[in-house]
Amino acid sequence: MTARLRARDLHLAYGDTTVVEHLDLDIVDGRITAVIGPNGCGKSTLLRALGRLLRPASGQVLLDGKQIDRLPTREVAKIVGVLPQSPVAPDGLTVADLVMRGRHPHQSWFSQWSRADEDIVAEALRWTDLLDLADRPVDALSGGQRQRAWISMALAQGTDLLLLDEPTTYLDLAHQIDVLDLAARLHRERERTVVMVLHDLSLAARYADILIAIKDGRVVATGAPEEVLTPQLLAEVFGLRALVVPDPATGTPLVVPLPREAVPAD
Amino acid sequence: MSALPLPGRVVLRIGPVSGAVPVRAIVVGAVALAAALTLAVLSLGRGEFPIPPSAVLDVLGGEGTRAQRHILLQLRLPRVLCALLVGAALAMSGALTQTFARNPLASPDVLGVTGGAAAGAVAAIVLGGVSGGMVGVPVAALIGATISATLIYLLAYKRGMNGFRLVLVGLGVGEVLGGLTSWLLVRADLVDVSRATIWLTGSLAGREWNNVRPLALALVVLAPLAVAAATALRVLQFGDDTARALGLRLQTAQLAVVAVAVALAAVAVSAAGPVEFVAFLVPQVALRLCGGSRPPVIVSAILGALLVVGADLAARLVIAPRELPVGLLTAMIGAPYLLWLLLGRTRRTTA
Numbered sequence: 001m002t003a004r005l006r007a008r009d010l011h012l013a014y015g016d017t018t019v020v021e022h023l024d025l026d027i028v029d030g031r032i033t034a035v036i037g038p039n040g041c042g043k044s045t046l047l048r049a050l051g052r053l054l055r056p057a058s059g060q061v062l063l064d065g066k067q068i069d070r071l072p073t074r075e076v077a078k079i080v081g082v083l084p085q086s087p088v089a090p091d092g093l094t095v096a097d098l099v100m101r102g103r104h105p106h107q108s109w110f111s112q113w114s115r116a117d118e119d120i121v122a123e124a125l126r127w128t129d130l131l132d133l134a135d136r137p138v139d140a141l142s143g144g145q146r147q148r149a150w151i152s153m154a155l156a157q158g159t160d161l162l163l164l165d166e167p168t169t170y171l172d173l174a175h176q177i178d179v180l181d182l183a184a185r186l187h188r189e190r191e192r193t194v195v196m197v198l199h200d201l202s203l204a205a206r207y208a209d210i211l212i213a214i215k216d217g218r219v220v221a222t223g224a225p226e227e228v229l230t231p232q233l234l235a236e237v238f239g240l241r242a243l244v245v246p247d248p249a250t251g252t253p254l255v256v257p258l259p260r261e262a263v264p265a266d
Numbered sequence: 267m268s269a270l271p272l273p274g275r276v277v278l279r280i281g282p283v284s285g286a287v288p289v290r291a292i293v294v295g296a297v298a299l300a301a302a303l304t305l306a307v308l309s310l311g312r313g314e315f316p317i318p319p320s321a322v323l324d325v326l327g328g329e330g331t332r333a334q335r336h337i338l339l340q341l342r343l344p345r346v347l348c349a350l351l352v353g354a355a356l357a358m359s360g361a362l363t364q365t366f367a368r369n370p371l372a373s374p375d376v377l378g379v380t381g382g383a384a385a386g387a388v389a390a391i392v393l394g395g396v397s398g399g400m401v402g403v404p405v406a407a408l409i410g411a412t413i414s415a416t417l418i419y420l421l422a423y424k425r426g427m428n429g430f431r432l433v434l435v436g437l438g439v440g441e442v443l444g445g446l447t448s449w450l451l452v453r454a455d456l457v458d459v460s461r462a463t464i465w466l467t468g469s470l471a472g473r474e475w476n477n478v479r480p481l482a483l484a485l486v487v488l489a490p491l492a493v494a495a496a497t498a499l500r501v502l503q504f505g506d507d508t509a510r511a512l513g514l515r516l517q518t519a520q521l522a523v524v525a526v527a528v529a530l531a532a533v534a535v536s537a538a539g540p541v542e543f544v545a546f547l548v549p550q551v552a553l554r555l556c557g558g559s560r561p562p563v564i565v566s567a568i569l570g571a572l573l574v575v576g577a578d579l580a581a582r583l584v585i586a587p588r589e590l591p592v593g594l595l596t597a598m599i600g601a602p603y604l605l606w607l608l609l610g611r612t613r614r615t616t617a
Contacts, residue, residue, distance in 0.1 A: 111282055
């Protein structure tokens with residue numbers, strides 16, 4: 001299994017606070033990877049480092065074998081797209097404007113709106129079903145539409161790898177499914193490598209090929225959802241007592257949390 | 267693949283050069299430019315020796331009598347050109363600052379330019395006496411602005427640049443410089459104080475070609491840089507993470523934008539004093555007229571030139587034959603606008 005994006009002995013810190021230590025990781029090409037773990041375990045920090053938004057305290061993030069923070073920012077932005085958690089669009093920006101910004105790494109001061117830019121942005125809007133909303137201000141959209149617009153921007157950026165930090169936060173369940181279906185389509189139809197930080201374990205298991213479980217800045221388990229999502233792991237990583245049963249719809253692991261005091265049914 | 271309809275925008279493609287320009291911006295820019303040039307011609311004609319607009323145009327076209335040529339070209343044209351250039355420079359500086367700080371209430375004042383220039387100019391007037399004349403004051407203002415802007419940038423730099431921290435440090439340093447200026451004024455004699463006060467209000471009276479030349483030269487360099495910075499600005503206006511993810515070299519881009527904004531404001535303030543509210547007001551007016559998500563740089567420049575040349579004309583008409591400092595008029599227009607803007611924003615957030 002090849003991996004363009006890798007982490008080697010990665011240490012991440014904000015000031016003096018260490019968040020991630022001794023972390024080794026391969027993001028397998030052409031797969032959907034979900035990063036799971038309790039609040040504050042370093043998931044988002046890890047994603048920011050993988051996307052070159054955070055410089056490692058030590059260790060390396062490697063893109064195609066080269067240290068990512070030594071590569072030109074613009075070149076990285078043509079290969080790796082990052083969608084931060086709850087990104088904010090400036091007042092008055094329309095959906096079309098937002099998606100057009102995705103072309104930034106491909107533009108120069110004289111080439112601001114080439115024929116190729118136009119085709120790719122139109123296609124990204126159509127693919128995310130936003131053509132009818134193209135002239136709407138982003139701040140007038142519903143949460144689900146807004147997240148779709150940001151994903152459309154990332155699509156227009158045309159990167160082989162796409163890192164999504166909690167793309168389903170603040171969305172109701174139906175819109176969570178919309179966003180995750182979109183990510184799955186990106187992977188299936190566009191052959192993108194997708195990495196998502198997700199909180200809902202059953203949805204993570206349903207949509208991801210590979211799960212990476214993180215606790216206190218270390219990788220505890222990595223592998224197929226069936227291998228990772230065990231009651232033992234849930235107890236160890238989340239301190240959660242839960243049943244894991246096959247999802248009636250997809251057969252993937254479904255996590256059924258148990259109350260703290262209750263006795264398991266078995 | 268079919269084309270993407272972009273209503274209200276003209277797509278330009280000439281060879282490798284391409285862009286999508288909003289129609290409203292073109293219309294607003296053209297109308298404002300025509301208005302600014304008309305006011306400039308009217309302003310040239312006003313004075314103790316009135317010259318009709320047709321004669322003004324004759325002189326500008328290389329004709330006219332010797333007396334007309336002397337009055338217009340040597341006495342009045344430098345002042346009007348100063349007004350146009352100062353307005354354009356301040357407005358562009360404001361457009362860059364507001365986008366950089368992601369705050370419509372920001373102006374180059376928070377970058378320390380005005381406070382530093384004021385302290386420098388007042389020091390030259392008070393301490394330099396007669397020798398700190400019209401040549402020395404702009405230079406001292408420029409030096410003061412550069413020192414204080416650099417100081418603010420260094421103080422605000424902490425493992426990278428943060429727009430919010432920059433604004434707070436800028437306000438703090440501005441207070442210190444304001445204190446220094448007041449202290450200089452308290453110690454000064456009466457003649458110097460009145461000269462300093464006129465400078466501090468912002469005035470275009472008595473501007474000569476010696477004031478226009480450095481200003482024009484600076485704008486020839488800085489205006490294209492400000493326009494080129496727009497490419498970075500439209501990504502910079504997002505959060506830091508999004509800007510980086512889109513391939514912007516954040517630190518370099520921020521430093522470049524701040525440097526251009528500071529330089530534009532510094533040359534303008536050193537030429538005319540702190541003409542109030544232009545840098546703050548004009549970009550927001552341009553934004554409302556043109557639509558979009560950030561103040562347009564070129565239209566701001568044209569509207570800034572229009573506002574200052576108009577205010578300077580009005581400043582000479584209101585209590586003619588005496589005149590008001592131009593900064594007083596821009597402040598009288600700007601302050602109510604600021605209140606209106608603040609009230610409007612509060613209403614929207616509480617609604």
